[in-house]
Every structure is written in structure tokens, then in C-alpha cells.
Amino acid sequence: MYYYIVKGGKPEGPFQLEDLKSMGLSGTDFVKPEGYDDYKELRELPDLCQELGVRHERAAPQYYATLDVRLLAAAIDYFFAFIIYCLAALAVLIKVDDGSAQGKEEQWMMLVFGLGLIPIVKFLVNVIAEGSRLNASPGKLLLQIRVTDMQGNPIGLGRSFLRNVAKITCVITFGIGYLTGFFDRKQQCFHDKIAKTLVIKGRLI
Template sequence: MKYTIVVSGKPEGPYTLEELAGKSVLAGTFIRIPGMDDYKEAHEFPELCALFGFNYQRTAPQYFAAFDQRLLASVIDYFLLFMVYILALLLVFMVVTDKQSRIAFAIMCLPAIPVFKMIYSVFGDASIKQGTAGKRLLHIKVTDLKGNRISTGKSIIRQLAKILSVLPLFFGYLYSFLNKKAQCWHDIAAETVVIKDRLI
């Protein structure tokens, strides 16, 4: 494992764990390893706590996704689901040849897209990636208030609570502009936040 550390505002390394032992690493030193989207503080790595004698503690999220990022992520998800819907229709149309039947089938199945979006969001946000494809493309993810991965149960509550954010007049979504953690009403109801990568 290779560790890149930030010293005086500049990244140094990467270093192995053995090489890192000879460096002046403090509990608050920013460190990143391959595969991480963002830097974390040294005390957030259990192996560094053991090496330097830090007390392990997870830092609460401080960088929250803005409303426009969340909206764009949702648009991307709907676009991807719509592409899947089109492909499914093409397969059905290979069997159904009557024009009116095709139109009726396409219209009747259209409301299924938001239903699949909700189901996809439930499992996507609760997955190890902590977000749907749209969120991952924009480097944002759903966490609890301490930055941990949420459970499927909490993800279900979050999706169902979006009814609160939609009514009345989408004010629950617009409330994110007034909240310090950019939370919508459904985030508050489920005790979740949507965070973004920290910029160094």
C-alpha cells in the first residue's frame, strides 16, 4: 500500500507504511491511498493509528453536494433508465407488430420509469458505492450524519420521504439552499447528507 501525504499544502510520496514511519505524521495530516477519491486525516486510518498511536475517529462530513449537482445526478440517472426503457421497447416491438398496440404499450409502461428510479436509488445509495451512477459520475454520495454508509432500511425511508420534499411546490428540495448541510426535507427525515469530494 502506498500513502501520499500533504506537507505544507503540497502532496509528497507515495510512501510505503515502513517509509511513512520515519515521517512527521500528525493525527490531522491529510493522507490518500490509491483508489480513494479524496484525502482523509491520518487518524481515520486504523493502521496509522496503530503505527503512530493516534485515537481512531471518523471525521464528520464537511463538504456537501450543492442542489445543482444533485439535480444533474438525478437527470443522468433518468437518462440512463430511459435508454434502458427504449431498448426494452425495441425488444417488445420485435414481437408486437401492431402500431396501436405498440403505442399503447409504450404509454402504459412510461410511468414505470420513476418507480424503477426509486428502486434503483434505494439500493444504489445503500450500496458500497453509496450512490447511483449519476452520483458516482459527479463524485457525490449519500451518507449518514457521520459520513458512514447508510442501510437499505434508511435508504427506503429517504426515498419515501421525498414526498415531503415534493409537496408543496418542491419547497423541500429548495430548502437545501437554507440548510448549512444542503439537506432537503427527505435528508432531514432520514438523517442523511449528500457529500462531495474534498478539494485539496
Template sequence: MHNHTEYTVVINGKPEGPYQLHELKELDIQAGTFLRKPGMDDYKEAHEFPELRELLGFSYQQTAPQYFASFDQRLLAMAIDLFFILLAYVLLVLIGFIFVEGQAARISVAFAGIPLIPLAKLIYGSVTEASVRQAGIGKRLMNIKVCSLNGDRITLANAFGRNIGKVISAAPFFFGYLYSFLNKKQQCFHDVMAKTLVTKERLI
């Protein structure tokens, strides 16, 4: 039984076709070649189509190079997470003010919990990255997630180790974070140590 679906193929940067499935064998289709079928909102790579993997012998690449999240995406995701954590802290302080009277006491309450913010971020980051979604709010908004080197979900222990390792990435002068510019997989030091990747869903 023949597959009569028509495919549009990006060749030398230009969409060409449509082609029938059997005609694709005559083209120089690589795993990373972009194709689209009718009804699809966007192009996908050849290795993402089960029928093309079968026809052309590709394997699905969960961690293909172009799916690594860039430094600015990761930085923005981190800023979003920190914003929500700080927002939650401010709300807790305001609730505390209901039970505390006097300006001096309220100032003490406001500053007393500040050391707990990094701890809250550590726990929040670790739990969300080890969850089914593999990401906190910031990463989910950026369509990026944390995974193993094989593209799989990481364990809670691995997530905690990764987030604790951010202390090493931050010192000295955030070199461990800037290291991602030198790394082909855009890994920071804490990713290398934890054997993790931060990937994105699609080209952005």
C-alpha cells in the same frame, strides 16, 4: 521501532516537508490537515492515517463537512440515473413493437408505461442506495453515496422512506431540494426526514 516514512504536509496552503512521523507532533496538525506519503496519488486528511490517529488522538471522520456532496453533483447523478431508466424504457417499448402491429396500438404501448417510470426510479434508487455500493450508476460515476448520519450503510426500508420523501422535497417549487443550500450538511428535506447524508469520497 521507528516509522521512517516521510510526510509532506500542507501548511497555509503550501506543501512543506518532508517530515518524519515523530516530527509531526511539533506541528499544529489538525484532523483536517492534508498530508501525503510517498507513493500516494493525492493528499489525504490527517484523520485518514491510522498512525496519525494513534499519534495525535484523532478519530476517523467518515462524515466530515467537506465530504458532503454538493447540490449540482447530486442533480447530475439524478439526471444520469433518469437517462438510463428512460433508455431502458425505450428499449422495452421497441421490443413491444415487435409484438404489436398498427400505429395506434404502438402509440398506446409507448405511452401506457410512462406512469411506471417514477415507480421504477423509486425502486431502483432505493435498492441501489441500500446496496453495498450505497449508490446507483449516477452517484457511482460522481463518486458520491447515501449513508446514515454516522456514515454507515442504510437499510432498504430507510432507503424507500428517503426516496418516497422526495415527493415532499419537490413540492412546492422544489424548496425541499433547495433547502440543501441552507443546510450545513447539504441535506435536502428527504435526507433530514430519513436521517441520511449524501457524501463524496474526496474533495473535488
């Protein structure tokens, strides 16, 4: 196993474990083990902390997803929900198509009703996905961002449900609840403040 470190603001390495032991590294030094995509603080790597005698602890989130990235993730989520609708609509067209005028009318009523279910499907997917161990909806997964609590921990289904319900406040305020994220250092929108959540990203994303 080889490791890279940041020293004087510049990456150096590769080093072996024995080299690191002689460097006197602290928990806040950045280290990238072989195979990792990004540097992490040494204190975030439990196995390496044990080898180097450094206290293991979770670092607080430092990098937050901007509002434009979050809106793009929401658009992707709606796209996936629309794909589900299209597949369901195709099944309706095949099943109900009996050639009669009444059959056509039933088709249109079901298709229009189905359009109204798209936001509900997105809501359910977001609650389940963001409350799971993935901590992210499909759109957020694609953009490599995730939802956590204020310490960077998973939020669970209960807080995920609260967060997504609280988004209604952003809608009834004509988007002002979302715009608050522009003026917040941690990019928290109003529903994030209600649920005490963050949307974070990796350091190099």
C-alpha cells in the same frame, strides 16, 4: 510506500514511514499515501494510525454536494431509466408488430404505459443502489458523491427506502423541499432531514 503531508497549508513530501514517525503528527493532520487521489486526516487511515500510535476514528463529513450537482445526478439517473425504457420499447415493437391495426394500438398502449414506469424504475434503482455498499445511484457514482448518515456511514436499504419515499414531500411542495438545501449549511433537502442523511463529496471534487 511514500506519503505526502500538508504542513503550513502546503503539501510536502514524499516521505517514508520512518520520516512520519519523527514528525509527531496528530490525528487531524492531512496525509496522502502513495496511490491515493486525495488527502485524508491521519485518524481515518487505520494501518497508518497503528504504525504511528494514533487513535483511529472516522472523521465526520465536512464536504457536501451542492444542489446543482445533486440535480444533475438525478437527471443522469432519469437518463439511465429512459435507456431501459427504450430497450424494453424496442422489444415490444419487435414482438407485437403483426401489421394489424389492433397490433399497432396495443403497441402504443404499452409504450405509453411504459413511460409511466420510468419514475418507478428510477425509484427502485435509487433505493437499492443508495442502500448498497456503494451508497450511490448511477448518477451519483459518476459525479463522485454518495449518500450517508450524519456520521458518514452507509445508510442501508431501510433508510434508503425512507429517504426516497420522503422525496414525495419535495414534489407535493412544488420543489420547496429541494430548495431548503440552498439555505442549509450541510445542503440537506427536506427528505434528507426526514431520513437523517447527507449527500457528501470528496474534499477536492
